Amino acid sequence: MKSINRFLGRTTLIFAFFIVICHVSVSGSATALLNDSFTITATDKSGSSPAWNLKYSESESAFNITMSENNGEKEYTVRSKFFEVVYIMNKNGFGARMVKAGKAQVPGQILEKILNQNALKNQKVISSDQIDNESALNLIASYLPDLINDNYKQLLQ
Numbered sequence: 001m002k003s004i005n006r007f008l009g010r011t012t013l014i015f016a017f018f019i020v021i022c023h024v025s026v027s028g029s030a031t032a033l034l035n036d037s038f039t040i041t042a043t044d045k046s047g048s049s050p051a052w053n054l055k056y057s058e059s060e061s062a063f064n065i066t067m068s069e070n071n072g073e074k075e076y077t078v079r080s081k082f083f084e085v086v087y088i089m090n091k092n093g094f095g096a097r098m099v100k101a102g103k104a105q106v107p108g109q110i111l112e113k114i115l116n117q118n119a120l121k122n123q124k125v126i127s128s129d130q131i132d133n134e135s136a137l138n139l140i141a142s143y144l145p146d147l148i149n150d151n152y153k154q155l156l157q
Contacts, residue, residue: 038141040065050133054078054141056156065140067133076136078144082106083114083155085147087126087140094131094139096123096147114155119146 043051043064055062063080074089077099084099084106098120099105123143131139145156 040137040141052137054144059156063144065137076140077103078140079105080155082110083148084111085115085120087136089131089136093125093128094136095125096120096143114149114152116147116149123147
């Protein structure tokens with residue numbers, strides 16, 4: 001009976017140790033992603049729509065993000081010279097979409113080579129909850145790099 005109790009005690013101790021190690025490593029990497037990989041700054045535009053610049057730490061260029069509201073739906077349009085996508089917050093949640101043809105500024109032939117269609121489908125609903133602007137901007141900055149095909153990651157640099 002003593003040997004069974006020792007075995008269970010040691011097993012429990014080892015299991016608890018692994019849980020603590022996993023928790024610490026996951027928490028550490030999440031913090032580094034949010035603090036070190038990008039900066040978001042508000043821009044002073046004369047228009048009525050709020051706007052921000054998103055710059056990744058290793059990048060010299062920035063993505064422009066503008067927000068517009070229409071019928072209870074918020075659209076965060078993310079643009080650079082060769083890339084554009086829109087993140088929408090509506091009753092279904094928050095997620096990424098293609099920019100509608102009438103609002104597109106980047107030619108479709110260029111965008112189809114740069115944009116990862118599978119990642120776009122995966123990001124259709126990032127959050128099913130309603131979120132504030134700060135959370136939306138942080139989610140955009142975190143998920144945007146996945147939308148760019150590997151051959152075009154230099155757009156982030």
